[in-house]
Amino acid sequence: MANLLPFLLVTVLLSGCATPYQRQGFFIAGYSETQLAGNVFQVSFQGNQNTSRERASDFALLRSAEVTTEHGFRYFIVVESVKDSSTNTMYGNGNPAYGLARTSTYGNQTFVIQKPRPTNTILCFKEKPDVVDQIFEAEFVKTSLKQKYGITD
Numbered sequence: 001m002a003n004l005l006p007f008l009l010v011t012v013l014l015s016g017c018a019t020p021y022q023r024q025g026f027f028i029a030g031y032s033e034t035q036l037a038g039n040v041f042q043v044s045f046q047g048n049q050n051t052s053r054e055r056a057s058d059f060a061l062l063r064s065a066e067v068t069t070e071h072g073f074r075y076f077i078v079v080e081s082v083k084d085s086s087t088n089t090m091y092g093n094g095n096p097a098y099g100l101a102r103t104s105t106y107g108n109q110t111f112v113i114q115k116p117r118p119t120n121t122i123l124c125f126k127e128k129p130d131v132v133d134q135i136f137e138a139e140f141v142k143t144s145l146k147q148k149y150g151i152t153d
Contacts, residue, residue: 018051031063039124049113056116064122065141073124077133080121
């Protein structure tokens, strides 16, 4: 039981703090985008260890919809979607361990921290394209996902 206590302490201290919907900064997780051509963008969302894959994917899709409308388009297609994650490993050897919290470890403990990072490459259109792919209406996606996560402008 004593070996389990530090793991539970770290878990409790780190729980409940999922990455909010925000622009990514130097030390801040969040969304980012890069314009690759006139109507092609790469949109990513970097979550922290408390961000679910679903939430990170939804936030990448939400940002994709926002980028679409910000550039004067109404529709977009996700032409490539990569559901990646970064993994950090923290080892305990009986000394204090640091992450987002500080705890004491009791020898040979390993904590694996995964941070989801989905990336969408999107192709945007002003008019609804006549293609077979799944076409997203940007305004609908924005409204739906903002409502799901209680995001207000």
